[in-house]
Amino acid sequence: MITGDAAYIKKINRSLIISKIFENGMISRADLAKITGLNKATISVQAADLLAEDLIIETQQDHKNLGRRPIMLSINQQAGFVLGIDLDKNSITFALANISGLPVQTDTIQLDTSDYAVILGLIAKKIKDYKQQCSHARYGLSGVVIGIHGIVNNDEMIYFVPQHGWHNKNLKDDLLTETGVNIYIENNANLCSFSERVYKHHQSENLLSLSLYSGIGLGIMVKGETLKGYHGYAGEIGHMIVVPDGIPCSCGNLGCWEQYASELSFLKKLSKQHNNLDFRYGDIQDLFLNQDPATCKQMEQFIKFLSIGINNIINLYNPEILVINSELLRIYPNAVSEIKTHLTSTVSHYCELLVSELGNRACVMGACALAIKNFLEVSTICLSLNEGKVS
Template identity: 75%
Template sequence: MLTGDAAYIKNINRCIIISKIIEHRMISRADLAKITGLNKATISVQVSDLLDEGLIIETLQEHKNLGRRPIMLSINQQAGFALGIDLDKNTITFTLSDLLGFPVHTDTFELQSSDYDVILGLLIKHIKDYKNRCTKTLYGLVGVVIGIHGIVNNDEMIYFVPQHQWHNKNLKNDIKNELGIDVYIENNANLCSFAERVYKHHQSENLLSVSLYSGIGLGIMINGESLKGYHGYAGEIGHMIVVPDGRPCSCGNSGCWEQYASEYSFFKQISESHQKTNVKYEDIQNWITKQEPITCQQMDQFIKYISIGLNNIINLYNPEILVINCELLRLYPNAISEIESQLKSTVGHYRELLISEFGKQACIMGACALVIKNFFDVSDISLNIGDEESS
């Protein structure tokens, strides 16, 4: 039984109401009461507070029936903005979204250096620019989440970024001390799985997202919560050994999965095979369409090694939904059926295997969603940006 003082209960009720307004986009007071089980007096007091704070707005619903038009409640999307950042191997991407997750501006910058102080300076400069853009709104820039392609602990310290060779960096404090803004650091694979649940698979309690880009990361959602492990290092599935004494890996081991099933490893191998530098997705698409033998052979090997890793993941976690985030597989016809044909274990069970619709945007979408979740201080959040443009 839930117990606590009045302020604690009031805060719980507030979180429930905000979550439902976000989920339904527009909802009446009466429907809020029905959905939440809260009485009308509680709804009335909470809604009044949220209106006074400028976090929600009222509109009259248009309808053709006789009688009073119901007053609908919705989030004030323009009251503030969230900034998501994807810090990858060669690029930094910034996306500013409104408070319902609709992107309003995106910038991508090429990285010319892996030096921590250089990249820190770039981050501070651009975050400051975004902060200044938002000063005329009620709440301004409400927070920043940075997705890291490496190991982040539970204290949001960067333990290791293989692609940049960073060790034990406190990026959170370095930025916060300079700008005085709420900054959160999260592993990119965790943000990808969060995006899948928040924007797409709202009802899935057990969802895994495997990202196959510069490395391989696993985002784990169990019972609707991120599973991060004792120190926060869970999900480094790219360093699962699939070929004993195989290709050397930057982690110090040999034969790691990401040396065979990441896009980075595929592009490296295909470039060597074709003796061509700067191979792009368009080149791969063209070679696949023409059934170019070397490309088709290497895609077969790529899918084989993906399947080996997925088989292990399925046996470990028994997921409801397993999402593969990989642009290469989006180019390849029947990729899912080919992978499933190689998942032959009689003990491995899952409900659905699919390729992410979000692609490389998943990390930054998850980052914006996490800013919004933290700003509203809600335990759960469902966003839907697929059916209309941001206002």
């Protein structure tokens, strides 16, 4: 039983009620009382507050039975908006979503520089544009979360971004000064795992998300919470050494896993083989479909090295679900079954291994979901990308 002062208990009850409204999409006061265990008076007071704040709306539901039609409560999608940003090596992706987690606009900026000041200016301008665009809503642009393909500590300081060569950057405060908007900084792999939990695997308590894009990152969800480690640096699995004295890595080591099993490493090798510096996923898919010998041989090696790391991860964490976030694997026939053929250890156990349905949207959608969670101050949240359905 939760005990404490009245204000604290009220906050806990509010969080619980909002979470259950999200989870059910639409729900009556009577059903809220049943599933939360709160009395009807508490539900009525909390609902009245949330209605006054425009965070929820009432809808009278049609039904065929005799008697009064039930009044349903749901999240007011237009009360405010959040912005998720994926800051990668060659691009910045922006996703604007309403506070039900449904994306309303997506934009991408291509990068040809790693200059911190230039990239800071680009992001600040876009945030200010979105802020103006959302000014009609009561809560406007309620929060911004940025996914970083690098090391972010528990104070949201960027410790190191290998692909850009950044060290000790305070992007959070720099953008707050420029825009006046609440900014949160998070590792992109953590956001990917959060998005898988929030949008796809609501009931999974132990979920891992492996991201294979410009590097390799691991997002770790244990008992529904992100595992970050002592400083916040947990999950930098791409710098696990798989080939002693192997290919030099920007981290300073030799033979890091991401030099053999990231999409960037695959594309570099493929480009060299085919003398083509502008390979796109559609081009690679055509090579797969045409059974191009060099490409198939390279993919065989990619799967082999990928499986070595996955085997290590499974032994370390014994996950319920391991989601691999990779556009390359999404277009490769039988990717999961080929990986599984390499996972032959009798001591490795997992329940489910799959390729992410969210794909390269996972980071920005996880960022949007985290911004909603922070804005509404809820402990858990379940969202859906289906219009008109929240859970």
